[in-house]
Amino acid sequence: MKATNTRDPEYFHKVVDCQYACPAHTPVPEYIRLIAAQRYTDAYMINWESNVFPGVLGRTCDRPCEPACRRGRIEEEPVAICRLKRVAADNKGDISDRMPIIPKKKNGKRIALIGGGPASLTVARDLMPLGYSVDLYDDQRAGGGFMRSQIPAFRLPEEVLNDEVDRILDMGVLTHFNHYVDSLKAVLDKNYDAVFVGSGAPRGRDLDLPGRQAADANVHIGIDWLSSVAFEHVENIGKKVIVLGGGNTAMDCCRTARRLGGDEVKVIVRSPFEEMKASPWEKEDAAHEGIPILDNHVPQEFIVEDGRLVAMRFDRVKAVYDSNGKRSLVSTGEDPVIVPCDDVLVAIGQENSFPWIERDVGLEFGKWDMPVVDEITFQSTNPSVFFGGDAAFGPQNVITAVAHGHQAAISIDLHCQGELVTKRPPPGVTLVSQKMGIHEWSYDSQVENDQRYQVPQAELEFTLSNRKLEVELGYDAMTAFQEAQRCLNCDAQTVFTEKLCIECDACVDICPTDCLSIIVNNSEEAELRQTLKMPANNTEQDIYVSENLRTGRAMIKDENVCLHCGLCAERCPTAAWDMQKLYYSVTKAGQCG
């Protein structure tokens, strides 16, 4: 196998599992160390630069970083990365003097943002400091998009959202709220230099079953209903509520219903419990509030008596998988299940909808009637129209929308400066030794054995009676420190210098997790992985292969369960191993040089 090219910054970036998994590539270990050092404002700013909404995301992120966290591969649970982020947001000091300076003199380029959600706001955040004039259109009365209309206040207090949204709008974005854009052509006619579409995936799926029409008064589309609750158009619901669907929207619907008078709220889902789309912690939170989840139930009929919805009929199924692993839900043949109800919330998915985009504005539509959008530049087939967030490739999540926004802002900037949008800027990368002395590193290399700390919650008796009372209380400073200490500092890279190695094996012997081997490298990767001191069976994780050493052997490291404890470097008599901190930052618009 060929020696690893560690000059490619992506190699070490991939070792920082959390950062690599984050769509916005937030430098997670760096801010976790700052939280441990109680430098909350600094930790917040690292987040803010990268993901724009640390307070929001610290409460609501889908956290792709956590399943990726290396800690989850050496013990039960990953580091509570998401909730640590919240600690930075909750405890930060004044950051107004750290905000980018917005030039008084504009650069003469005008940008329209359609939709006021996370993608559009990120574009504004990146372009305003460069001197662009930005107009934002949204049909809601305030910015934030789905973060405002879909995420219930008991998970995300309005003031947290307002703080982070206003910080961007206060840069001088010209907002047009309560303004539904019904024609792209009309926007284009205003001669913007670029238009960014961040209008989300606004249409909730309906369920066309017998009785649907007759029951209409008590059947609500989940996302529309959540939005009505958020804007206080709806203040109560029936006592018995059925929530259909198994995603995070269903979890938000059932928990909201519980607070609006639903005494008997049930989530009923077609798939098996384990295969529900909702995040495990959201299912746990629903269960904690006394909401049962009935799985393997396929809805059949809305039962209406005397013109009023009284129940729903379900067929029991079981999941059967064919040889390709494709699932089908097969009826068990048991008697149908009748579940009485006063209201039904349908949260079975949402989709994109672009009735307002004329099909003759040079913008091509492809599969599923979605606009054709480049996955790297976010440019549509109309060179001055860009997409991002759920509007680009269908419903995903806030952090993905932010990542889209950053990239679209780069494209818009390049486009407006007459450059090729395909000229993507390289990431900013530094790799610096952390050695401070013998057995002494500038990071806390000692690995703590603590298990994941639970985030305390407010008492049910208070949370269920107040829709706006935040359920999670967040870590206190001490618990945050302890949780932060669980981080393995995976950005402290093990960097190997072949010519210094005397092959004494000290690193191989000391490595607690048997990551290292010094062996002959004369086979292809798959075989080489099996010849290591411990076979490298996790093929998602790279192996780090050195050039051949003096004896013709090579140093091979399986990155999989490296604790980044630095012992290899401490036991190395010649400093052939060094712990070097990788700081990898995604380059933003205007920083391309």
Place this chain on the structure above:
Amino acid sequence: MTYIRPAFRHPELPRNELGFTRKDYEGAISTLCAGCGHDSISAAIVQACFELSIAPHKVAKLSGIGCSSKTPTYFLGNSHGFNSVHGRMPSVATGANLANRDLIYVGVSGDGDTASIGMGQFTHAVRRNLNMMYVVENNGCYGLTKGQDSATADIGSASKKGEPNHFEPIDLASVALQLGATFVARSFSGDRQQLVPLIKAAISHRGFAFIDVISPCVTFNNNPKSTKGYEHVRDHLAATGTVDYVPFKQEISTEYEQGQSKEVTLHDGSVVHLHKADPELDLNSRRSALRLIKDYKAKDQILTGLLFMDEKSQDLHEILGTSKTPLRDLGEAELCPGQKVLDKLNESLR
């Protein structure tokens, strides 16, 4: 500041027949210099005991004084241990072994502890064929007192800032051969593949099993003019062959070339295979081993590997005809069999 070994281990660590992982054979974290060959030897002992599925409480580790003699702390943390006076480990081992023949005795010593202050002790343990493994971690210098030449330093070899050594070195493998050791091997701390099977064979051998392991002192004796540094040893290394240790229960699966292979069955039924690199070597002949050591030395090479093995070895207990039951397990009834037996004994002597 760390220097604390994390508690986490690889989640897929294999288990041996006793259900133990390598972790169960580890000791405290080493306080020797980074890169010390002794740490490699400790790791090899851990690996060998793990692979042999030895119950840690069935092992007694014994040592004297010196860097080498600190190492028993760094392996087999769940075993018995005795850190004796400088050079006096063989006496303690002899006493312990006579009192309890059921334990496995692992003696670790250094070139100072064995070839200087403990030479008299060492020689007698060898000639009595005490059932133990005796490892010398040989770095040719006194590392604990800043690297003075030891009695095993080669003529002309110079340690860090040192004058070349003028005195004839003691070759401990040759000494052991001459005094009747029944298992003699030499190895290099940087050659784990050779060292682990040698340790396994030495532990399984009944009688005095001696391994002289060249173990570079990175701090004081790893410079270009030293003959016991990593670079010199690697450049001058030769091996008697490849050693395979096959436990009794395991079928022999490797095919060995006729004539080049020597097979020795140990008393516990396990088999040691030597795949010979030098056809001159006769594993059952002390003379052959002694000659080869000299021949290779004359070629400026260091001969490593298994040098000599006596399959018919009788250890001290067998020679003395001691009780099969360990002395410490004998109760009052066995030790004081009563007046009748005493009378009978006295009668037989009249």
